[in-house]
Amino acid sequence: MNVLTGEKILLLIFLFKGISLKVILPNKIDALSGSCVLIKCIKIDTSTPYETPEGISKSPPPPTLMFYSKRWLLLNSPVLEGSSVILSCWAKTLCSYHPPVLTWSSYPKLHLSESSRQPDQTQLISDLNFNVTHLHHTVNFICTITYQLKDKKKTAQTNYTLYVQYAPKMSPSSSCKRADVTVCFCEVHGNPFPNLTWFISDNPVANSTCTSVSEERLDDTVLRSTFTLSYFLKTEHSVQCVATNIYGNASRQFHLDPLPNETAYCAHKTLSLLITLALVVLLYALTVGAGFYKIKQLSTKLKAKREAEAPASVQCPNSNNIYENLHF
Incomplete structure (x- = not known):
């Protein structure tokens, strides 16, 4: 028995029992452009109106992602390695020629094990259950809903990037x-x-x-x-x-392990450095000594030159010698 036959039988039962029914046509229809449209025109419980989003959309609405760890909803929070988590993707079924399909993918690509469920005729849910490892750090999980229309397919995506501490x-x-x-x-x-x-x-x-x-x-x-x-x-x-x-x-x-015929090299390197330093000091000392020697030579030459240019001094003869030379 199909759904339409069941609804006809139910309608006849209500009519025989004298139950008055109210026919309602919704003012708003949730439909995807290019897909079939399902309009429910008979409503037994007339107290609750049929609620649907406004208008007809050319693109399907993206699915919704939820991330749980130990039944706690996580909102872009880092997860500790080893935690058991659930990444849940929810989407509306809408109306299509074939039931919509939820699929998972990831970048970088990982092997994913998923399970799908349909709580009612209006929604479809797919879950990823896994234990977090460091390999999941910065992995981008992508959930895709695919609607099969009369002559083509339409898809919508939502993604979630997982951050792992380890x-x-x-x-x-x-x-x-x-x-x-x-x-x-x-x-x-x-x-x-x-x-x-x-x-x-x-x-x-x-x-x-x-x-x-x-x-x-x-x-x-x-x-x-x-x-x-x-x-x-x-x-x-x-x-x-x-x-x-x-x-x-x-x-x-x-x-x-020491290689064959190895000898201490660090001490040799230090000794080479000391020898180089000693040579630098010696070269500096020789340079300074040569400078002092040149200065001394120049000073001696200047002194000799000054003495040569000075006037000769006049010496008086000894008076005793004069009298000694005078004999009469």
């Missing part, structure tokens, strides 16, 4: 390379943005003559840190990078 995750690409210097790098991501510290043999690393640390922020959650060790190793050492935020930490450890 403890740091260390990238498997983190590594160390050995050459004249040792270069290690760690790449880590987390939300909130993590802090990273380097350790060598359990001692925190600071920038110095033989060690240096540099960081590069790749995006809002990803950090790349590079540690450079500028000396050869005589014994085995361990190098470790540790990333932390308010939700936890992550670490990666590297074991560095």
Whole structure:
């Protein structure tokens, strides 16, 4: 038995029982341009008018998205990794030649498991149930309603971007390379943005003559840190990078063995620096000494020149000598 036959039988029953019916034609019809139009003209309960949006729309209304975690409605709030959530999409069925269809998609693309339900003839609901991981961070979920008209389809979309907070995750690409210097790098991501510290043999690393640390922020959650060790190793050492935020930490450890025929290089580098400094000081001293020597030479020449230009002095003979030479 179809719906129309059932309504005819119901109408006959009411007529035989003497129940007066009021026929109502709605003033407003909710319809999609190009689709069929369903007008209910018989209303048993005349106390509640038939409510529909105004006018005929050329485009279908977009579906409505709701996001729940533990039955609490979330409004653009970040979700903690591990939470069980429901992303619910609701749309009006309207009137089409085939029942409308709700579909889910995401960017970046993820495997989605959805379930659809139809509480009544006027609405259609589709739910996504999943446990949140860091892979869902900044994923854009898109819900699409598709109406099949007589000769074409019409669609409408709504989207929701999910933000996830999670403890740091260390990238498997983190590594160390050995050459004249040792270069290690760690790449880590987390939300909130993590802090990273380097350790060598359990001692925190600071920038110095033989060690240096540099960081590069790749995006809002990803950090790349590079540690450079500028000396050869005589014994085995361990190098470790540790990333932390308010939700936890992550670490990666590297074991560095001394290469064959390695000798201490940092001391040699320091000695070279001291020798260079000593040569600079010596060169400065020689320059200053040569300057003083030139000044002394010039002073001597000026003194000799002044003495040569002065008038000769007249000396009186000794009177005793005069009388000694006079003999009569």
